[in-house]
Amino acid sequence: MNLDDALGVDRAPHGSSDDPELVDFSANTNPRVPEGVEGIYRDAFAESRSYPSEPPADYRDAAAAYVDCQPDEVIPTPGGLAAIRSAVDLAVSPGDSVLVPFPSFGEYAREVRLQGGEPAFVPHDAVLDVGRDDLAEHALAIVCNPNNPTGETYDPAALDGFAARCRDAGTLLLVDEAFLGFTGRPSLAGTRGVVVARSLTKLFGLPGLRAGFAVATDEYGEALTAARRPWNVSGPALATGAYCMRQTDFVAQTRERVRTERSRFHDALSAQFDVHPSDAPFLLFDVRDRDVDWLLEHARERGLALRDARTFRGLDSHIRIAVRLPEENDRLIEVLGDV
Known part of the structure; x- marks a missing residue:
């Protein structure tokens, strides 16, 4: 930027x-909100005169169990949008094209433009039909699952196939799963060549908490982990988020x-x-x-x-x-x- x-x-x-x-x-x-969450937050606040543990192992363990991935694939972030920004920042250089669905979350195009990239808009219900050769023209492809504002989830097999074509094309795939927790559908977390962005804002009713995470494997996971600022999520947010994700x-x-x-x-x-x-x-x-x-x-x-x-x-x-x-x-x- x-x-x-x-x-x-x-x-x-x-x-x-x-x-x-x-x-x-x-x-x-x-x-x-989950019962008991206020007490967890208050108890964590009492510990806020010290830096939170680094890396935040308990939060990563809870997130990994929550979306079914490995703890070392979890990159804690202050909200889902921070995870989205990290992925866009990793993949997009000035002049790059990014496949962006519409109508969909307006921050995707904004984050791309902040990195000097150019959104290439495609209808949200046609994004998974984009072929390998066309994908190769883009540095990043974005999918919102379920899509906001239309609300529908994508067929898991079709989404897996799209992720495979992105890998073949050398195009990073960012999947925003901010609302997936409401559905019971499987996450793409832990899939090679994919960065998943998750938010705790929506499902647990805590938008002011600012807690979320990205999930990525291989070199993308290594890069996002290396680029993450230490102590980028507060101690109360880490403790409260870990508690919420365990409230099955x-x-x-x-x-x-x-x-x-x-x-x-x-x-x-x-x-x-x-x-x-x-x-x-x-x-x-x-x-x-x-x-x-x-x-x-x-x-x-x-x-x-x-x-x-x-x-x-x-x-x-x-x-x-x-x-x-x-x-x-x-x-x-x-x-x-x-x-």
Whole structure:
């Protein structure tokens, strides 16, 4: 990254409302957290007058068990976005082309541009169809699984085949699995030639914790481990993150609640809107002939914050909503039912 590249890149828009009077459907974070997590954080804070252990072995062990890889393949990061930046920084030089899906998370293109690279946009549902010869034209390929904002996961066999073609082409593959923990689908963590980015923000409802990790093998893992700053994740974040990743009952309960409520949401809204199929803790829908700005304001006046999805490349009449608790979802169904 250099001065000119950084000065020429805008911020990417995101959801989330800090208005305590609003129920926030604009950010896809779990409204519940694991029982006992506050105590773990407080206990860790008491140890914060010392540097955290380096390397953070317990956190790496928990992450490895969580995604089924080897502990030495885990690179702790302050959030999933830091893992994404590390992978882009490793792979992209000024002038390089990077395969970027759309509509998808806006930070991918931003991180590529910060390194002086150029995003080559491809529809998110066609990215796995890109062949070896075309892949060879790109320094990096990016996949979001499940994709944000559309919500669908990729077929595991197709994703494995795409990873193999990337290896054959000499193109690093970055897979953002920020929402995969909600699905029960297998991670690509530990796959050769792949960097996986994981976040603890979404599933465990702790966006302010800033804890995540990358997973990489072979020379990519060695490079990311060597480049990682010492003590780059705080002691409280390491302790809290390790605790959360071991809460298997909480994860199972969250997955079932999200699955049930997402299905109910989809059925309730499909009569009025074109609702996209989703495996994630959110739904994207086309408002058809309704005015997006009016709908957003209509919801806000009734105490609900929704995500304006027109900020995603390729979408011009869409809203995204998080799957929250049943009583909150009931309220949104009621508010959208009278438009």
